[in-house]
Amino acid sequence: MEGRMFNFSAGPAVLPLPVLKKAQEELLLYPGAGASVMEISHRSKAFAGILERAKADMKALLGIPDNYHVLFCPGGATLQFTMLAMNFLGGKSADYIMSGSWASKAAGEAKKFGTARPAWSGKDENYVRMPKSSELSLDPDAAYVHFTSNETIQGTEFFTEPETGGVPLICDASSDFMSRPLPIEKYAMIYAGAQKNIGPSGMAAVILRNDLLERVPQGLPSILDYKVVVENDSLYNTPSTFTIYIIGLVAQWLREEIGGLDKIAEINRAKAGLIYDVIDNSGGFYRGHAQTDCRSLMNITFRLPDEAMEKEFIAQATAAGLDGLKGHRSVGGCRASIYNAMPVAGCQALAEFMKEYQKKKG
Numbered sequence: 001m002e003g004r005m006f007n008f009s010a011g012p013a014v015l016p017l018p019v020l021k022k023a024q025e026e027l028l029l030y031p032g033a034g035a036s037v038m039e040i041s042h043r044s045k046a047f048a049g050i051l052e053r054a055k056a057d058m059k060a061l062l063g064i065p066d067n068y069h070v071l072f073c074p075g076g077a078t079l080q081f082t083m084l085a086m087n088f089l090g091g092k093s094a095d096y097i098m099s100g101s102w103a104s105k106a107a108g109e110a111k112k113f114g115t116a117r118p119a120w121s122g123k124d125e126n127y128v129r130m131p132k133s134s135e136l137s138l139d140p141d142a143a144y145v146h147f148t149s150n151e152t153i154q155g156t157e158f159f160t161e162p163e164t165g166g167v168p169l170i171c172d173a174s175s176d177f178m179s180r181p182l183p184i185e186k187y188a189m190i191y192a193g194a195q196k197n198i199g200p201s202g203m204a205a206v207i208l209r210n211d212l213l214e215r216v217p218q219g220l221p222s223i224l225d226y227k228v229v230v231e232n233d234s235l236y237n238t239p240s241t242f243t244i245y246i247i248g249l250v251a252q253w254l255r256e257e258i259g260g261l262d263k264i265a266e267i268n269r270a271k272a273g274l275i276y277d278v279i280d281n282s283g284g285f286y287r288g289h290a291q292t293d294c295r296s297l298m299n300i301t302f303r304l305p306d307e308a309m310e311k312e313f314i315a316q317a318t319a320a321g322l323d324g325l326k327g328h329r330s331v332g333g334c335r336a337s338i339y340n341a342m343p344v345a346g347c348q349a350l351a352e353f354m355k356e357y358q359k360k361k362g
C-alpha cells in the first residue's frame with residue numbers, strides 16, 4: 001500500500017496487511033453487532049464469539065492439548081514476569097536462564113517474590129548465544145525453570161527447549177510466539193506480549209497447564225491470580241477487547257492465508273536467510289552479534305564498521321522506505337525485526353539495500 005514503509009521495528013511491530021484491511025472494513029460495524037468491536041460489551045454474544053474463535057484458532061495452530069488454558073492478561077509480558085512469580089514462586093527458588101536483557105528483567109521481578117537462581121548466564125560472553133542443556137546447572141527442587149525463547153534485544157534464539165528433568169518449564173516467548181510449531185507438552189506455561197507477532201500492544205497471551213493452578217496461593221490480588229483469570233475466561237475485568245479481536249484476526253490469517261505454523265516457519269527461515277546471507281558474504285563489513293547457531297529468525301542484530309556509519313545506514317534506509325532498523329538503546333548497532341507479518345519483499349529490499357550500501361562504502 002502506498003506510503004506504508006517496510007517496518008522493521010521490534011515492537012509494536014508490523015501487522016499483516018490483510019488483518020489491518022479486515023479491521024478497517026469492520027471498524028464501524030462488526031457484523032451482527034450493530035456497532036464497532038470497540039463499542040460492544042465484553043460480555044456480549046458478538047464478543048464471546050470473537051474470544052472463542054481467537055482461542056480456538058490459537059489452539060489449532062499450536063496443537064494445544066485440552067489440559068492447557070489459553071488466556072489473555074493485561075499488562076503485556078512485563079506483568080507476566082511479576083504474575084508468574086506471585087503465583088508459582090511464593091518464597092521458594094526458581095531457576096532462571098540468564099540469556100540476555102529480557103531474561104534479566106524477568107529474574108529481577110521474580111526476586112521480589114523468592115529466589116531467582118541463575119541456572120546459566122551468558123553475560124560474560126556479552127549474550128552472544130543460548131546455552132545447551134548440558135551447560136545448565138539446575139536445581140531439581142526448583143519451583144520452575146524460566147527461559148526466554150528469543151532475546152529481542154540481542155537477537156539470539158533457542159531452537160530446542162532446555163531439558164529440565166521434570167521441573168515445570170516456563171517460557172517468555174514474546175518475540176517468537178507463533179513463528180514456528182512448538183511441542184507444547186514440554187511446557188508448563190508460555191507467555192507472550194502481543195505486540196510483536198500477534199497483535200497490538202498492552203496484552204499478553206498465556207498458555208497455562210491446568211495442574212499449575214494447584215500451586216497458586218490464597219489471597220493474591222484477583223486480577224493477578226491465574227485461577228481467577230481461568231475461572232472468568234480472561235474476562236474478570238474489561239480486557240482490551242480490540243487487542244483480542246486483532247489477535248483473533250492474526251490467528252485466522254495464519255491458519256487460512258498462510259497455512260499454519262509449519263508454513264510460516266519455512267517462510268521465516270527463508271526471510272532471515274536473505275539477510276544473514278548478506279552479513280555472511282560481506283567480508284566482515286556487516287558483523288552479526290549472535291553466534292551463528294543461535295541467531296534469531298525474528299530479530300537480526302548486526303554492526304557496521306563504526307557508529308557514524310551505522311547512523312548514516314539507518315537514516316538512508318529510512319529514506320529508502322526501510323524503517324525501524326536502529327538497535328536497542330542498550331546495545332546500539334542495527335536490528336532488523338522480521339516477525340511473521342514482515343513480507344518476503346521487505347527482507348529482499350533490505351538485503352539489496354545492505355549490498356548497495358556496502359558497495360558504496362566498503
Ligand SMILES: Cc1ncc(COP(=O)(O)O)c(C=O)c1O
Binds near residue numbers: 202
Ligand atoms: C522477550 C521479551 N519479553 C518481554 C518484553 C516486554 O513486553 P511488554 O512490553 O509487553 O511488557 C519484551 C518486549 O517488549 C520482549 O521482547
